[in-house]
Amino acid sequence: MREVTIAVAQMSPxxxxxxxxxxxxxxxxxxxxxxxxxxxxxxxxxxxxxYECGLHFADLAERVPGHAVDTLSLYSRVGLN
Numbered sequence: 001m002r003e004v005t006i007a008v009a010q011m012s013p014x015x016x017x018x019x020x021x022x023x024x025x026x027x028x029x030x031x032x033x034x035x036x037x038x039x040x041x042x043x044x045x046x047x048x049x050x051y052e053c054g055l056h057f058a059d060l061a062e063r064v065p066g067h068a069v070d071t072l073s074l075y076s077r078v079g080l081n
Contacts, residue, residue, distance in 0.1 A: 006040045007032045015050035018060060022048060022068060026075045033076075041076075 009028050013021045025043060032038055048068045049060045062068055 004039045005037060006042060007036075007038045009041055009043045009047075011044065011047055013047050013050040015052065016056055016060065017050070018048050018068065021050075022071050025072060029072070029076055 009025070009032070011021075011024060011028065013024075025047065028043075029041055032041060048062075049057075065073075
């Protein structure tokens with residue numbers, strides 16, 4: 001059986017600021033991956049939007065794949081290699 005290394009990220013997202021939160025997530029990916037070999041990085045739910053978005057909640061919803069997933073996927077493949 002193959003060993004898998006998982007990193008768990010904790011962050012305080014800025015409410016309704018998807019790009020700012022994605023930038024923070026990319027920085028965390030860089031920091032974690034430069035320190036050790038990691039197979040999976042787990043972020044908290046709603047980390048791109050924050051938790052209490054009120055009426056804007058549906059406006060910030062994304063499909064998968066979508067902007068946030070594509071950004072993190074590309075960064076993890078290209079930015080860290």
